[in-house]
Amino acid sequence: MAAASHSAAPAPEQSAAFLSVEGLKKHFGGVRALDGVSFSLEKGEIHALVGENGAGKSTLIKILSGVFPFDAGRILLAGESYQPANPHEAKEIGVQVVHQEFNLLDHLSIAENISIEKMPRTRFGLLDKQEMNRRAREALDAIGLTDIDVKAPVSSLGIAHRQLVEISRALQFKSRILILDEPTATLTERETKRLFDIVASIKADGVTVVFVSHHLEEVFAICDRVTVFRNGKTIATDQIVDTTPEGVVQKMVGRDLAASSRNEEAPRSPGNIALRVESLCTAANPKDRGVSFDLRYGEIVGIAGLVGSGRTEILRGLFGVDPIRSGQIFQDTRDVRFSGPRDAIAAGIGFVTEDRKDEGLILDMPIAANISLANMQAISRSGLLQFSAENRRSRERGSKLKLKYGKLSDPVASLSGGNQQKVVLAKWLARNPKVLLLDEPTRGVDVGAKAEIYTILKELARQGVALLVVSSEMPELITLADRILVLAEHEIQGELQRPEFSEENILKLAYGQTAMAGEQNQ
C-alpha cells in the first residue's frame, strides 16, 4: 500500500490552496492517462511534479494549459472552477507553460519569437518593430541575457539559449502560475544555475511555479514541495524539508531501487585497444589540433564537456556521419576511414544518438521494426521479411533489456522515454557490436529505467564491448565510466581516472581557461 501522506503543512505565506486539483481523470481510448490526480498549489511556492515518464505529468500539464479537456474531477483556481477551452484562454487567465519541446520559429528573429503571441502594432495597424525589439530586450534582460542581440535569428542560438528565450517569452506576460516542463533537460549545469536564480526571483514576485524534472537534486535544490506521480495517480505530496531523494524515488517506482552503486561491482579489466583516434578533426571542428585518445575493449570511456564543446561531433566523425577533415582512426590497429554509417556498422560499431526522436527511432513504426532496423539481413531472406524471425528476435532482445511494451506491433511512440531508449539500444545490440558509441544515453529517461540502462551498459563492458559515452550529466559519467575525457572548445582538456572522479574536477576542466569563450559560443 502506498503511503498517501497528503501533508497539509503550512506554506510560506498563505495556507489557502491557490489551485486545487481533485480526482482528475483523463482517458485516451483504452489508456488511462490520468486515473485520479489530486494535489494543490499554494501561492508563491515552487512545487515539483515528479514521476517516471508516462506517469501522467505531461497529460496534467496539457490539461492545465488548455490543450486537452479532462473527463472527470475538478480544478479550482482561486476558488473558481478552472476549465480552459484552449491554450489561449489558459494564458489569458495567467497559466503559462514552458514546454519541453521547443516552440520557436527558427528563421524568425528572437524579438519576433518573443512577441509572436501578441505582435505590437502601430496606429496604422502595421508591425511596430521598435516596440517589439524593446519588449524583447526587456524580456531578455529580465533573465540576464543582456549580451544577446534581439534581432538575431533564433537559429543562430544554441540549444540552451533557445530554452532561455522560450522562458523569457513566457515570463513577459503576467503569469499567476508558471509551469516549467523539464526546463533543464538541455541546459548545462551553469545555465541551470542561472535558470534557478531566475525562478527564485519569479517566486519572490509571488508567482507560483510548477517544476517538472527528472533531476531530483534540482528538485531538492529549489522546490518547496513535491508531488509524486505513478501510473496516472498522485501518490503523495511532501514538504521538501521532510523528505529525502531516496524517499521520493521509492514512491516513484513503488519499490526499493536496487542501489545502483559504483562501488559494489568488480573492477573491469580492459583488453586490447579497439579504437585509436589520432588528431581527429571533423568538418565541424574549427581547430587544427584535433582530439586523440584510445578506447579499449571492455572499458567505458566517458566524454564530458559543455554543450557545444565538440562531444557529439567526435562520435559522428567516428561513425562516418560527418566528414573528417584530418586525423586518423585505427580500429584493431588497422587504419580505417568510414565513408558513411554503413561502413562503420559493417566494422562492428553502433551509435546511440543524442536525439532518439529525430535520429534514433522511427516513432510511427512498430517496436519490432525499429529493433531490426540496423540488422535487416538477420530477419529477411533474399529481400523478403521473415516476420516470425523478426518477432522472435525482438521478443528475445526485449526481455533481455526488460523492455515494457504491449505488443511488438505497437508503434514505438506508444512507449515511455526509458523504454524508447531501450529500443534504440536493442537495435544496436541486435548486431552484437564490438564498439558502441552513446550520446546522452539517458536523456529524458526516468530514474528506474536509467538504472536499468546503466546495468545493461556495464554488462556490455564486462562482455568485452568498448563503450564511448557522451553525457551532460556528471553523475552518470561518474557512475558508468572507467575514465573520463573532458572536452572544451573541440580539444581534450584532460583525462580523469576513477579515483579523481568528481563533479568539481570535471567542471574545472570543462570551463578551464576558456570559460568565457565557451559560454559565448556554447
Next chain:
Amino acid sequence: MKLFKIAAAAATGLAMLAGTAQADDKPVVGLIMKSLANEFFQNMLVGAQAHEEKRGDYELIAVGMQNETDFESQINAVENFITQGVDAIVVAPADSRAMVRPLKKAMEAGIVVVNFDVALDAEAKKQQKIELAFVGPDNRGGAKLAGDALGKKLGEGAKVVIIEGNPGADNANERRLGFEASVAEYKLDLLDSRTAHWETEEANTVFSNMLTAHPDIQGVMAANDSMAIGVVKALESAGRDDIVVVGFDNIPAVGPMIQDGRMHATVDQFGTDMAANSIDLALEVVGGADQLKGWVKTPIKLVTAN
C-alpha cells in the same frame, strides 16, 4: 475563293519583283502562332517555313506558345517585334480581346498587321478605335458543314451529342455554335453537350459515360479530330457500329477511319496553307497594296469517304 487565289498569285509576282530589286533588304515578317503542341499549328508552321523557302523574298521569324492559354507570351512577342522593327506581324491570337491593345501599338509603329485563324473581338477593336481585317476560316461555318452532313445522314429528330473543345476558347465556341446551328436546321434532338478539352483520352472517357446515360445516341459531333478518335474507340469498345461520328481538322490519323466508315466526315480548313496565305496578304500590303478590309475567308472543305 478564286479571287483570293488570283490576288495571292499576283501578290507573289509583285513581291518577287520587289525581292530582286532589294535583295539585301528583304522585308521581315513576324509570325505569332498559338500552341505548337497542337499539331494543327505545328503543320501551319511547317507550311509557313516551306513558303518562306519557296518565295525566298522575305525573312520569317516565327514564335509559338507553351500552351493554349499562354497569351502573355503572345503579347511579349508583339512587343519584341515592335522593338525589332519588323515590317509585318501575322498573328493567330490566343485571346480575342487581350491581343487588341498590343496590336494597336504595332499598327501605330507602322507595322502591317494581319490577323488570322481566330478573329479579334469586334467590340474590343471598336473600343481601341482600330480597323483590322481578319483572314481565316469560318469555324462556325465549317462546323455547320460537318453538322449538316450528320443531319443529312440521320434525318430529322435524330438523337445527337456534341463533344466540345476547351470552354472559353473562341474556336471551340464557334464550332459549338456551328454544330448547334445544324441541330436547329435539321431539327435534331441534342441529348448532351460536354467538353473533353480537345483531348483523345478524355473524349473517350466522357463519351463512354454519355453513351451509358443515353444508349440511344445516333450521332456525335466532335469539335476536333483528336476527340473524334476517342469517340470512335469508345464505340469500338462498346461494340456499336450504328452511331455516326463527325469531326473537324482532318488530321492524318482520321484518314483511315473516314475511309473505312468509322467516321462519317471531317472538315479541312487547310491549316497548312493558312499562315502562308496570310503572309502573302501581309507582304502585298507592305509592297504598297491597299489595307485589307473585313473578313477574308480562307477555304474550308468537307471531307468524306468519297
Next chain:
Amino acid sequence: MTTQTMTEPVQKTSRFSVRSVLQNAGIGLALLALILFFSVFTEHFLTPNNITNILTQITINLVLAVGMTFVILIGGIDLSVGSVMAFAAVVAGKAITLPGFGPAEAIALAIVAATLTGVACGMFNGVVSAYWSLPSFIITLGMLNIARGAALHVSDAQTIYSFPYAFEEFGSAMVYGIPVVFLVALFLVFVAWFVLNFTVFGRLLYGIGNNEEAVRLAGHSVFWYKVAAFTICGLTAGIAAIVYMARLNISSPIAGIGFELNAIAAVIIGGTSLAGGRGSVIGTLLGAFIIGVLANGLILIGLSDFMRQMITGIVIIIAVVLDYYRAKYAAK
C-alpha cells in the same frame, strides 16, 4: 496496487495497427456511399456495361497512382508522370510504327521502349533530387516540362497512329466483363502491396518517409532507396503509356496533361500522408475508384461540366477532411 505498463497516448497511426484497417474501411465506406447514391439516382450506373466502363476509365490513373504511392510514401512528389507518360507513349509509338517488323516484334519493341523511357525519366528525377537533397516538387516540375517538350519534339507534335491490330485487341480485351488492362493495373496494385509490406525494401521506404536520418544512421543507403521509389514511379508512367496506346490506338504528345494531379488526388484520398511514412496502396486503389466513380456518375446524372468540376474538387476536400477526423477518432 497493480503495476501495469503505462503507455502515453498516441495520436499517430501505423499501417500495422487496427487503425489502418479502420482507415481503409473509412475510404471504402465513402466509396460505398457514392456507389449507393449513383445507383439510386441514375438508371444505368449499376449495369455491367457501365461497370466495365468505370474499370477501363480508372485504369490509367490507377497505374500512375500506384507509382505515385511509392514516391509520396518517402515524402516526395512526382509532378512529371503525365508528361512522362506522353513521352513514353510517343517513343513507343515511333517504335511500334517502325517499318520492317512483324506485329509481335513491333509490340514487344513498343513495350520495351515505353518502360525504358519511363524508367529513365523516373531515375533522373530520383538521382537529381536525392543526390543534391533538392525538393522533388521542383525537380519533377522541371521534368514535367522536359518530358512534354521531348514528346512534342520526337513526334513533331503529330498524333502517331495505325498500330498493329493485336495491340488494339489487347486494349479492348475482356475477361468476364473485366477489361484486361484493368487486371494489369490490379496486378500492379498487388505487387506494390506485397513489396511495401513484405520486403526489406518496402519496410525501409516507410522508414525513410517517417525518419530519413534514423534509416541512414542504421546503415542503409537512403539515396538508392529514394532513386528506386522515383524509378518505380517512372516505370508506372511507362506502363500507363502502354495502356493509353492500347486503349486508344494512338500516341498523342499532348496526352496526360494534368494526370499527375489526378494520381496525387487518388493517393491522398486513399489516406496516404503527403508528409510521407503513412499510407497504403490499397487505399490508393480505393482513392482511384472514388475519383473514377465520381467522374462517371456525375455525367450519368446529367450534371454540367462546370458543376462536375466543382463537385469533384469539393469531394476531394471532403475526403481529406473526413480522413482527418477519422484518424483523430481512431486514435482515441
